[in-house]
Amino acid sequence: MKTTAASFEEFSPAWSQKALAELRELVGFASISTAPAHTGAVRGCATWLARHLRGIGLDAVQVFETPRHPIVYAEKRVDPARPTLLIYGHYDVQPIEPAAAWTVPPFGARIRDDKLYGRGASDDKGQFFVHLKALELLLSQNGPLPLNVKILLEGEEEIGSPNLGEFIRRYRRLLRADWAVLSDTNLLSAQQPALTYGLRGSLAAELTVIGPRAELHSGVFGGAVLNPLQALSTLLAALHDATGRVAIPGFYDPVRAASAEERAYLRRYGPSEAQLLREAQVAQGWGEPGYTLYERTVLRPSLSITGLRGGYQGAGVQSIVPARASAKLSFRLAEGQDPHQVEEQLRRYLRRLTPPQVQATLRAQLHAPPYTVAPTLPVMQAAAQAYARGFGRAPVLQRSGGTIPVVSLFEQHLGIPTVLMGLGLPDDHKHGPDEFLFLPNFWRGIRTSLFFLRRLGQLTSPTPWLCSSSTATATRARATA
Structure with a gap:
């Protein structure tokens, strides 16, 4: 397909239909990384992506094996004097449970009311595919790309990226770039783009309480043996105080307080209390006093109990004292906190509280520090300008309460900042039933990526940048186009 700069605002019907069919095929892969x-x-999804990358004209396409799921790589080098952008995405998806709650087939990629439904449609297949389609359009022209481009597509993001760090360390020279871009965050709304400048960190762990060697008859031993489920419940209840604050000693000590300027900005441009309650489908909020609901989710740390297991789970009644019980814990960490330090604080607290009749073990599964990037960087300003061209509105700045471990890996091993150009919606049901991608923003996203790539090609020498998973303080001014 031949395109010109003038045609970027309107794609041909034939190309649009082909791009949409390819997106549906991609979403159709049940690439659930956590399930053997x-x-x-x-x-199969990795193989499909490698074939697609070759088909749109990228070079050096490789499928790298890891101990679990493959990593797909491709590149297009046009001129060593030009800057290089590393585009990251993940093609693995969350499980579909509860499966019965879906009203459409989870991997059917059905379209209804401008929405493409399917697990991974927004997180993250539809979002990273935007950049591949933009590259396809640019590569279809007679001239070279405006900059060098490298593609890194991972198959383990939803399980904590256990092999990505080693891959980046091993292939540091191959991945060398000036910046990275990642689309796995949200817009403020379908019409209002938002440029994310901060992410919370994460610590994921599983707490297991072990009691008797085997399950016991509750009629014989109930009241004489401490029930591991009861002991676990007591420990979990002690993790928060009555106000909703995390009760682990020292937990809040390193948290950096947000400035009054930033808090005022977030109140002005962030979602309202009513909007957040509506999206959560609850009548009342909960959590740390002294902060709005939005501030609690992006500026402050939190602890969520995300799973419980123990005892009889079937229909009816079984009279037992279970032998063990476990809980999955998810910490979201604020600027200044270190996930390894939080893990040690939790271990000390549990050792102090665990009764002698049971044994408690803690297995950490994910450590990811918080991340902040300065909106005043030229690459961030280029992203703001691209959003304004693609959506017709300048973006607002926002923090995200989520965690994306790869941005810290890029900072640590490649020394580059990551631009977080999200295209998802706050209510697109990521990780839940009936996940969808809002298709008008798929097309706007392609236009945004086109302008972003062309603008970056004009930044001939990257300016020293500031991004930090521990020390940076981002400028709070509104991004301008």
Whole structure:
């Protein structure tokens, strides 16, 4: 397909239909990284992506093996004197449970009311695919790309990226770039773009309480043996105080207080209390006093109990004292906190509280520090300008309460900042039933990526930048186009 700069605002019907069909095919892969039964689908998705990258004209396409799921790489080098952008995405998806709550097939990629439904449609297949389509359009022209481009597509993001760090360390020279871009965050609304400048960190862990060697009859031993489920419940209840603050000693000590200027900005441009309650489908909020609901989710740390297991789970009644019980814990960490330090604080607290009749063990599964990037960087300003061209409105700045471990890996091993150009919606049901991608923003996203790539090609020498997972304080001024 031949395109010109003038045609970027309107794609041809034939190309648009082809791009949409390809997106639906991509979403159709049940690439659930956490489930061994779906290993074949994950690999099939990686193979499909490698073939697609070759098909749109990228070079050096490789599928790298890891101990679990593959990493797909491609590049297009046009001139060593030009800057290089590393585009990251993840093609693995969350499990579909509760499966019965879906009203459409989770991997059917059905379209209804401008929405493409399917697990991974927004997180993250539809979002990273935007950049591949923009590259396809640019590569279809007679001239070279405006800059060098490298693609890194991961198959393990939803399980904590256990092999990505080693891959980046090993292939540091291959991945060398001036900046990275990642689309796995949200817009403020369908019409209002938002440029994310901060992410919370994360610590994921599983707490297990072990009691008797085997399950016991509750009629014989109930009241004489401490029930591991009861002991676990007591420990979990002690993790928060009555006001909703995390009760682990020292937990809040390193948290950097947000400035009055930043808090005022977030109140002005962030979602309202009513909007957040509506999206959560609850009548009342909860959590740390002294902060708005939005501030609690992006400026302050939190602890969520995300899963419980123990005892009899079937229908009816079984009279037992279970042998063990476990809980999954998810910490979201604020600027200044270190996930390894929080893990040690939690271990000390649990050792102090665990009764002698049971044994408690803690297994940490993910450590990711918080991340902040300055909106005044030229690459961030280029992203703001691209949003304004693609959406017709300048973006607002926002923090995200989520965690994306790869941005800290890029900072640590490649020394580059990551631009977080989200295209998802706050209510697109990521990780839940009936996840969808809002298709008008798929097309706007392609236009945004086109302008972003062309603008970056004009930044001939990257300016020293500021991004930090521990020390940076981002400028709070509104991004301008």
